[in-house]
Amino acid sequence: MRNPSVEASRLILIGSAASTAMSPDLWNPVLQELGTGWTYEPWDVPAGGDLARTRGRLLEPGILAANITMPHKHWAAEAADRVTAPVRLSGACNLLVKEGRELAGHNTDITAVEVLLDGVSHRHALLLGAGGAARAALIALRGNVGAVSITDQDPRASKELMELGLELGIDTRTVTWLAAQDLAGDVSLVVNATPIGKGSSDGPAWGSGPLAPDAMLYDFVYARHTTASVARARGMGLRYIDGWDHLREQAVAMVPLLGLDGRARGLLQETLGHLRKAS
Structure with a gap:
């Protein structure tokens, strides 16, 4: 030491x-x-x-x-x-x-995502956000995901992350925030890489709709309350990884x-x- x-x-x-x-x-x-x-x-x-x-x-x-x-x-x-x-x-x-x-x-974020996802394969992942946390998730998913959809309030950030995904050989596309809310019900992994959930009054990051029966949630947000995203996933009996x-x-x-x-x-x-x- x-x-x-x-x-x-x-x-x-x-x-x-x-x-x-x-x-x-x-x-x-x-x-x-x-x-x-x-x-x-x-x-x-x-x-x-x-x-x-x-x-x-x-x-x-x-x-x-x-x-x-x-x-x-x-x-x-x-x-x-x-x-x-x-x-x-x-x-x-x-x-x-x-x-x-x-x-x-x-980048210990990448290490953490790799450890927590444990090599499980996903048919389709939805990344909410396109910043550093989303990049960590994308890299950790390499070789274990069929397709990735990305959305962010900044379209340029989404495009840059999509280009990284394509360079990694991942079938990657960008979608609008509204389209992502509809898509959330079909994917097998939802990654919340936004600040949504920091506020105790925030709703689920993907909106009010349900997730797929085989879906898993990875919520980067940790707070002194249970985020609405985690509460929603838990209520549906889905697997989840939270910010803690x-x-x-x-x-x-x-x-x-x-x-x-x-x-x-x-x-x-x-x-x-x-x-x-x-x-």
Whole structure:
């Protein structure tokens, strides 16, 4: 494990609403239990914020690494000095690890989706959203999906993600948001890669219609309430993976990248369980 007495000791979360995220509540008890002396803190950086300054701050003494969340995962991939193959492929990065005066980019979102989908094949997947989370899902589905339909409020983002899917050899197409609501009842996998569900009054991400009897839901959103998407899937007796599951697995994937003691895996799961019960 890294020696906190001679190395940087601050982990950062960068996002437009980082201060409302649960990641610090997840990580800080684990870091304390491990005796690292490290802390995990949020930096709110709005869309269109000064990202050049943010990168400069990451290179200041005391910073160990940074998690990246919406809407800055594409920026993080470009800001890194070196990236892994999954980051290069996806164009998205959710973890920057400082190595000297350079930043190494990783994507533990992809690892988490691969672990949670467990190689199960899907005849047709619907991606709601076309940002970094959707890219992680698309790459994780490679080789295990017959077709993928993508929708996003930004048609350009949908088109870019469709082009990536085609490059990966996936039968990929874009659909309008309205068409996606009709399509949701026919696909075998619905991926909510939007913020829909963060608000307790939000409805299911795909609308009010039912899902197919063999459908599975992957909801990236985690909140202090059960999202309407998960509640709807649960009510229909369907399989689902929620944002808490994803948060756990992407955090577990960070453990070796940060050089943490293997005990961190169990502690992360235990702490996450406490957070879920308290929510």
